[in-house]
Amino acid sequence: xxxxxxxxxxxxxxxxxxxxxxxxxxxxxxxxxxxxxxxxxxxxxxxxxxxxxxxxxxxxxxxxxxxxxxxxxxxxxxxxxxxxxxxxxxxxxxxxxxxxxxxxxxxxxxxxxxxxxxxxxxxxxxxxxxxxxxxxxxxxxxxxxxxxxxxxxxxxxxxxxxxxxx
Amino acid sequence: xxxxxxxxxxxxxxxxxxxxxxxxxxxxxxxxxxxxxxxxxxxxxxxxxxxxxxxxxxxxxxxxxxxxxxxxxxxxxxxxxxxxxxxxxxxxxxxxxxxxxxxxxxxxxxxxxxxxxxxxxxxxxxxxxxxxxxxxxxxxxxxxxxxxxxxxxxxxxxxxxxxxxxxxxxxxxxxxxxxxxxxxxxxxxxxxxxxxxxxxxxxxxxxxxxxxxxxxxxxxxxxxxxxxxxxxxxxxxxxxxxxxxxxxxxxxxxxxxxxxxxxxxxxxxxxxxxxxxxxxxxxxxxxxxxxxxxxxxxxxxxxxxxxxxxxxxxxxxxxxxxxxxxxxxxxxxxxxxxxxxxxxxxxxxxxxxxxxxxxxxxxxxxxxxxxxxxxxxxxxxxxxxxxxxxxxxxxxxxxxxxxxxxxxxxxxxxxxxxxxxxxxxxxxxxxxxxxxxxxxxxxxxxxxxxxxxxxxxxxxxxxxxxxxxxxxxxxxxxxxxxxxxxxxxxxxxxxxxxxxxxxxxxxxxxxxxxxxxxxxxxxxxxxxxxxxxxxxxxxxxxxxxxxxxxxxxxxxxxxxxxxxxxxxxxxxxxxxxxxxxxxxxxxxxxxxxxxxxxxxxxxxxxxxxxxxxxxxxxxxxxxxxxxxxxxxxxxxxxxxxxxxxxxxxxxxxxxxxxxxxxxxxxxxxxxxxxxxxxxxxxxxxxxxxxxxxxxxxxxxxxxxxxxxxxxxxxxxxxxxxxxxxxxxxxxxxxxxxxxxxxxxxxxxxxxxxxxxxxxxxxxxxxxxxxxxxxxxxxxxxxxxxxxxxxxxxxxxxxxxxx
Numbered sequence: 021x022x023x024x025x026x027x028x029x030x031x032x033x034x035x036x037x038x039x040x041x042x043x044x045x046x047x048x049x050x051x052x053x054x055x056x057x058x059x060x061x062x063x064x065x066x067x068x069x070x071x072x073x074x075x076x077x078x079x080x081x082x083x084x085x086x087x088x089x090x091x092x093x094x095x096x097x098x099x100x101x102x103x104x105x106x107x108x109x110x111x112x113x114x115x116x117x118x119x120x121x122x123x124x125x126x127x128x129x130x131x132x133x134x135x136x137x138x139x140x141x142x143x144x145x146x147x148x149x150x151x152x153x154x155x156x157x158x159x160x161x162x163x164x165x166x167x168x169x170x171x172x173x174x175x176x177x178x179x180x181x182x183x184x185x186x
Numbered sequence: 187x188x189x190x191x192x193x194x195x196x197x198x199x200x201x202x203x204x205x206x207x208x209x210x211x212x213x214x215x216x217x218x219x220x221x222x223x224x225x226x227x228x229x230x231x232x233x234x235x236x237x238x239x240x241x242x243x244x245x246x247x248x249x250x251x252x253x254x255x256x257x258x259x260x261x262x263x264x265x266x267x268x269x270x271x272x273x274x275x276x277x278x279x280x281x282x283x284x285x286x287x288x289x290x291x292x293x294x295x296x297x298x299x300x301x302x303x304x305x306x307x308x309x310x311x312x313x314x315x316x317x318x319x320x321x322x323x324x325x326x327x328x329x330x331x332x333x334x335x336x337x338x339x340x341x342x343x344x345x346x347x348x349x350x351x352x353x354x355x356x357x358x359x360x361x362x363x364x365x366x367x368x369x370x371x372x373x374x375x376x377x378x379x380x381x382x383x384x385x386x387x388x389x390x391x392x393x394x395x396x397x398x399x400x401x402x403x404x405x406x407x408x409x410x411x412x413x414x415x416x417x418x419x420x421x422x423x424x425x426x427x428x429x430x431x432x433x434x435x436x437x438x439x440x441x442x443x444x445x446x447x448x449x450x451x452x453x454x455x456x457x458x459x460x461x462x463x464x465x466x467x468x469x470x471x472x473x474x475x476x477x478x479x480x481x482x483x484x485x486x487x488x489x490x491x492x493x494x495x496x497x498x499x500x501x502x503x504x505x506x507x508x509x510x511x512x513x514x515x516x517x518x519x520x521x522x523x524x525x526x527x528x529x530x531x532x533x534x535x536x537x538x539x540x541x542x543x544x545x546x547x548x549x550x551x552x553x554x555x556x557x558x559x560x561x562x563x564x565x566x567x568x569x570x571x572x573x574x575x576x577x578x579x580x581x582x583x584x585x586x587x588x589x590x591x592x593x594x595x596x597x598x599x600x601x602x603x604x605x606x607x608x609x610x611x612x613x614x615x616x617x618x619x620x621x622x623x624x625x626x627x628x629x630x631x632x633x634x635x636x637x638x639x640x641x642x643x644x645x646x647x648x649x650x651x652x653x654x655x656x657x658x659x660x661x662x663x664x665x666x667x668x669x670x671x672x673x674x675x676x677x678x679x680x681x682x683x684x685x686x687x688x689x690x691x692x693x694x695x696x697x698x699x700x701x702x703x704x705x706x707x708x709x710x711x712x713x714x715x716x717x718x719x720x721x722x723x724x725x726x727x728x729x730x731x732x733x734x735x736x737x738x739x740x741x742x743x744x745x746x747x748x749x750x751x752x753x754x755x756x757x758x759x760x761x762x763x764x765x766x767x768x769x770x771x772x773x774x775x776x777x778x779x780x781x782x783x784x785x786x787x788x789x790x791x792x793x794x795x796x797x798x799x800x801x802x803x804x805x806x807x808x809x810x811x812x813x814x815x816x817x818x819x820x821x822x823x824x825x826x827x828x829x830x831x832x833x834x835x836x837x838x839x840x841x842x843x844x845x846x847x848x849x850x851x852x853x854x855x856x857x858x859x860x861x862x863x864x865x866x867x868x869x870x871x872x873x874x875x876x877x878x879x880x881x882x883x884x885x886x887x888x889x890x891x892x893x894x895x896x897x898x899x900x901x902x903x904x905x906x907x908x909x910x911x912x913x914x915x916x917x918x919x920x921x922x923x924x925x926x927x928x929x930x931x932x933x934x935x936x937x938x939x940x941x942x943x944x945x946x947x948x949x950x951x952x953x954x955x956x957x958x959x960x961x962x963x964x965x966x967x968x969x970x971x972x973x974x975x976x977x978x979x980x981x982x983x984x985x986x987x988x
Contacts, residue, residue, distance in 0.1 A: 054217075061482055064905060115873050117214055119703055121221065146913045160915075160917050160918060
């Protein structure tokens with residue numbers, strides 16, 4: 021067991037962890053941050069993505085002890101004073117989620133993507149989110165949500181019929 | 187005075203048709219989700235499933251001593267421990283009277299039939315301790331011959347289950363001559379072989395994995411005799427019934443809750459070994475028990491989909507009129523029959539003829555066991571296979587005749603003025619307009635311009651060739667009229683249930699028997715009820731997914747929820763209005779016949795006297811002044827059994843660019859125009875179409891569950907099983923035409939599976955269309971670069987185009 025100090029969503033925690041504990045296990049089981057979910061065991065799906073010192077990491081791919089002394093932000097720490105983060109709002113407004121299981125990781129990755137590139141093209145968004153899998157949406161509305169936040173003018177595809185059945 | 191919301195008295199614009207943002211989203215975008223693995227109960231123990239690494243063997247010994255001594259372990263349960271308690275997992279669809287099926291234990295007792303089958307259950311104080319102890323369970327296996335290949339399995343030994351003495355589970359036939367819905371297909375083929383055209387093709391529908399994003403999880407809390415079961419399922423009502431039937435627990439003692447469920451796609455339309463074992467472990471220990479599978483376990487042990495070998499014969503006249511279609515299917519059941527495993531091919535049986543007017547039709551499925559993970563429903567379930575087969579054949583027929591594939595289809599499809607249309611497969615198509623959807627799709631696609639470009643690139647021998655893929659599909663939705671299911675020997679019905687309650691404050695609660703897991707029923711049902719009762723969208727609360735709250739229901743699959751469940755909601759709401767009308771008439775001192783109900787308000791015709799629905803609810807709540815003998819409630823239940831299926835359709839066009847030097851395939855443009863009848867929420871519909879397209883395109887280009895020669899799944903992680911990412915897909919261009927369904931009052935048809943059913947053949951037809959001039963007639967799925975490249979090489983070694 022090792023004692024670690026980690027700031028999670030603005031609160032400092034000091035806990036004993038087994039050395040083999042993954043960051044995602046620590047977040048879910050010890051800190052109670054179940055908003056961050058586990059979708060795979062090979063670092064492919066990205067559902068567990070959080071921010072470590074402001075950069076996205078897959079929390080199944082690092083040990084809790086590696087987060088010692090660092091600051092973690094999860095999906096639960098994004099909204100401030102009851103106001104959604106613009107990316108959370110955009111996911112809602114663009115219907116960028118269905119079952120919602122990939123959503124926490126997808127939102128965290130999308131924020132990081134825009135931190136790197138404030139005005140990405142559609143293909144840059146698609147490539148930037150390559151590490152996050154979604155089985156429900158076909159990604160189109162996720163791309164739209166990211167574009168909305170980026171302030172990009174071109175919509176993803178042209179949905180000729182939204183709101184006006186032919 | 188009542189507490190009625192004043193908004194009910196304002197005129198409210200119709201909700202149906204509005205692109206309402208979802209009510210479901212808030213908890214999901216803020217991390218307040220209630221997926222099963224997020225839930226904990228004090229004192230909860232954790233399970234680990236020890237799984238067979240071999241595909242076929244006798245179990246000769248299971249030694250659990252070391253595992254039991256491992257830190258934190260509470261119990262280790264083996265097949266021997268549970269043999270008398272676990273019963274046999276059910277098949278709810280014995281398709282023939284003589285269907286053969288092995289006993290289906292939740293934990294193997296002395297025989298394993300696929301790699302991944304549970305052989306022991308470790309119960310420990312933490313998930314990590316359970317996992318550590320799993321390594322210490324020592325199982326001795328005596329290998330048996332493995333049978334994997336469908337044709338080998340159909341032919342005879344070795345047997346996946348030696349005690350059955352065969353691998354054939356059942357053979358099921360639909361013959362249009364026998365059924366009186368058409369002619370004898372063999373006569374049509376004989377006629378066509380003299381002066382007409384006969385196409386014979388064999389197509390493999392590869393094995394797929396549903397790959398919902400949330401791995402399955404189960405939490406069981408035994409409190410005395412009662413059991414509360416949280417499970418990530420599409421079918422909480424099924425789970426309750428089958429736990430009762432399988433384990434002999436009184437149904438009334440079982441509460442099943444499907445909390446937030448992270449996708450299903452048919453993959454969670456199941457009653458699972460893991461559910462049974464978690465219940466048995468909870469009963470054994472008297473403690474709450476939780477099991478959450480890893481992704482690797484999910485890929486190897488949650489049921490798979492598709493895996494059919496289709497042998498097809500199409501007969502046509504020289505002028506391109508199709509006359510006969512014969513389908514001879516080998517369907518891989520895998521090692522066991524799950525809930526509806528055996529019925530999946532039967533769901534396709536009525537759709538191979540699709541939108542075309544065949545004279546004769548025969549469908550035969552031979553259901554075959556192999557030593558692989560069992561198959562069952564996966565998005566579309568039977569209908570994608572059927573649509574793929576016929577749409578590939580129509581393209582091949584067009585090529586044979588040198589005709590445009592759309593023009594040839596139009597020659598053969600049902601014209602819009604011919605609806606309702608009775609098909610050669612015995613279905614009555616409610617409505618449709620294939621001409622309109624196709625015209626719109628061609629326009630959005632730029633069909634003629636792309637054909638011109640294709641011609642130019644062929645002439646210039648561009649190394650990257652352009653292909654245009656066509657798919658004009660239909661499907662049957664709205665499972666299902668109970669009488670039809672009975673005739674097909676399915677054990678259950680196809681109705682759906684709903685309750686509508688008007689609370690004393692005027693707020694409305696809707697209880698639905700459907701069980702959404704991403705489809706947005708809370709939003710869509712709110713829209714339906716808001717319109718029907720004239721209340722505000724925000725004032726409707728939709729409750730579901732808990733058998734204590736929603737005691738009757740048949741859950742969510744088969745694009746049934748709106749068509750059947752939405753109709754149940756309508757019927758319940760109508761009953762509420764009629765009850766309220768009686769109270770309103772009494773209080774307004776008017777005849778009920780003189781009351782009009784609009785905008786949530788009863789008014790006496792020709793007067794300004796009136797009363798809001800909420801006021802009648804409050805009057806019922808008080809019970810002070812009601813008609814004699816009237817029960818003090820306006821709440822109502824309804825159970826709706828659909829009168830018939832509905833038949834959405836659409837035209838999908840794909841522009842595929844194929845690099846003839848590398849075999850790399852790129853999807854350049856995808857247009858679909860779907861006709862799903864009336865639309866409740868266009869935003870949700872768009873989302874369903876996008877996601878469906880992604881899954882259908884993934885079958886065409888990326889996904890395949892692959893076993894090695896020993897029966898080990900080699901695509902057993904997301905490294906190897908290629909669920910597409912955002913970078914693998916383009917944005918889609920979508921539109922709709924509307925032919926309202928005539929089989930339900932909402933005029934809706936179902937959209938959940940449309941994209942998946944339609945898109946796979948559009949993509950593959952496009953790949954082949956790009957290469958047909960090089961002599962390529964077929965490319966197996968998934969059309970990975972190596973597969974495409976080999977098809978090109980094989981064609982060129984035969985001397986190119988015929």
